[in-house]
Amino acid sequence: MEVIVRPTTAEAVKLTAQLIADLVKAKPNCNLGLATGATMEAVYADLVKMYQAGEVDFSKVTSFNLDEYIGLAPDDPNSYRYYMNYHLFNHINIDKSKTNLPDGLAKDYDAEGERYEKAIKAAGGVDLQLLGIGRDGHIGFNEPLSSFASRTRDKALTPETWKQNSIYFNPPESMPMSAFTMGVGTILDAKQALLLITGKSKAAIAAKAIEGPVSSMVTASALQLHQHAVVILDEEAAANLTMREYYDWVFAHDRKWANYR
Ligand code: PGA
Numbered sequence: 694m695e696v697i698v699r700p701t702t703a704e705a706v707k708l709t710a711q712l713i714a715d716l717v718k719a720k721p722n723c724n725l726g727l728a729t730g731a732t733m734e735a736v737y738a739d740l741v742k743m744y745q746a747g748e749v750d751f752s753k754v755t756s757f758n759l760d761e762y763i764g765l766a767p768d769d770p771n772s773y774r775y776y777m778n779y780h781l782f783n784h785i786n787i788d789k790s791k792t793n794l795p796d797g798l799a800k801d802y803d804a805e806g807e808r809y810e811k812a813i814k815a816a817g818g819v820d821l822q823l824l825g826i827g828r829d830g831h832i833g834f835n836e837p838l839s840s841f842a843s844r845t846r847d848k849a850l851t852p853e854t855w856k857q858n859s860i861y862f863n864p865p866e867s868m869p870m871s872a873f874t875m876g877v878g879t880i881l882d883a884k885q886a887l888l889l890i891t892g893k894s895k896a897a898i899a900a901k902a903i904e905g906p907v908s909s910m911v912t913a914s915a916l917q918l919h920q921h922a923v924v925i926l927d928e929e930a931a932a933n934l935t936m937r938e939y940y941d942w943v944f945a946h947d948r949k950w951a952n953y954r
Contacts, residue, residue, distance in 0.1 A: 694922045696903055696940040697950070698931040702735070702891045705927040708953055709823070709889045710739035712923070714749045716821050716885075722753040724813075726822030726875075726883055727781075728833075729758065729773045732891055733825060737781040744785040751787040755816050757809075758794040759824070759833035760874040763847060765797040771862055772797055795845065795873035802847040805873060809845040813879065822883035826890050829853045830898050830911030834874035837910045841918070843876030877915045886922040888913065893929040900933035 699705040713736070716723055727733075743749045758773055765772040774794050782792055793812055799805035813819060824832045829851050835843065836851045849871050850858075859865035880886065890899045902913035903924055909915075916922040931937065944950050 694903065694917050694919070694924060695943065696924045696926070696934070696936075697944050698926050698928065698934070698937065698940055700928055702927040702929075705889060705891055705925050705930075706735040707739055709887060709925050710736050710743065711953065712887060713740060713821065713823065714743050717749050717751060717754055720820060721750060722755070723820040724816050724818065725754055725756045726819040726880075727756050727758045727777065728823045728825050729760070729776045730825040732889055733823070734780055736823070736889065740781065741784040751785045754787055755791040756787065756793060757813055757816070757819055757875075758792075759822075759880075760872050761795040761797040762869040763797055763802075763871045763873060764869045767797070769797075771868070797873070799873070802873070806845040806847070809873070809875070810879065813875075819883040821885040821887055822880055824880070824886060824888040824913070824916075826888060826895060826898060826902060826913045827854055828857055828894065828898055830902055830913050832877070832880055832888070832913045832916070834872040835877050835880075835912040837912065839877055839909060839912050841881070841909060841912075841915050842878045844879050845873060845875050847871050848874050877909075877912050881915060881919055883919075884921065886916055886919050888916060888922065888924045889926075890924065890930040891927045893932065895930045896932040899924075899926060899930050900935075904935060 699708055761773045767774040782789055795809050796805055829837055834848050859868040862868040901911050907914045907917050
C-alpha cells in the first residue's frame with residue numbers, strides 16, 4: 694500500500710483525478726471501477742474539466758460502479774446511476790452503454806450479483822478501482838464483517854451508513870436499508886486500487902484502515918492485501934497516521950511519483 698498526503702483537499706482530489714486520466718490516456722479502452730459519495734463529486738468535476746480542456750478522451754472506456762441502492766430506479770435522484778450521470782457521464786464522451794451499475798430494481802438478488810460479476814469478467818476485469826471510505830470503514834457497501842472473499846451481492850447497511858447517507862433522502866426514512874455492492878473479493882481483483890480519503894471526520898477510520906490490523910471489521914483494511922493499492926489523503930484525514938514522515942519521504946523520492954509532485 695502506498696500512502697500519499699496532499700496539503701489540501703483540492704490537491705488530493707486533483708492527484709486522484711490525474712491518476713485516473715493518466716490511465717485513460719495510457720489505455721484508452723480501460724475498465725474503470727467508479728465510486729459515488731460526496732468525496733467523489735470533486736474528482737468527477739476535475740475529470741470533466743480535463744475532458745473539456747481536451748486532455749482526455751473517454752470514448753472507449755468501460756466503467757463499473759461499486760454499488761447501487763436496492764429498490765431505486767435509475768431515474769431516482771438518489772440512485773447511484775442518477776449520481777453518475779449527473780456528476781460525470783452527462784458531461785464527458787463516455788458511451789453510456791458501456792457504463793455499468795448493479796440494477797437497483799433487480800428482483801432476484803443472487804442472479805443480479807452473478808450477472809454483475811460475469812460482466813466484469815467478460816470485460817477483462819477492472820483496471821483501476823476508485824474507492825471512498827465510509828465512517829464505518831466500508832469500501833463499496835461492504836459493511837463490517839463482510840468476507841474478504843465476498844463477491845457482488847445484496848448487503849444490509851449498518852445504522853452508521855444509514856445515518857451518513859440518509860441526509861440526502863427526503864424524507865430521510867425513505868433511504869433503502871440494503872444495496873447491491875461489489876464484494877471485497879471483487880475489489881481486490883482490480884489491477885489497481887485507488888482510495889481517496891478527505892476531511893477530519895475520516896481521520897480515525899483512515900488510520901485504522903491504513904495502519905491498523907487487517908480485519909473484516911474495517912473492510913478498507915483489506916487493501917493492505919492488494920499488490921497495487923494507493924491511498925490519497927488530505928491533511929485533515931491524515932491527522933492520525935503515525936508513519937507520516939515515511940509516506941512524505943516516499944512521495945518526495947520515489948521515481949514513480951516524479952510527474953505528480
Ligand atoms: P462519502 O462516502 O464520500 O459521502 O463520505 C464515502 C463512502 O461511504 O464510501
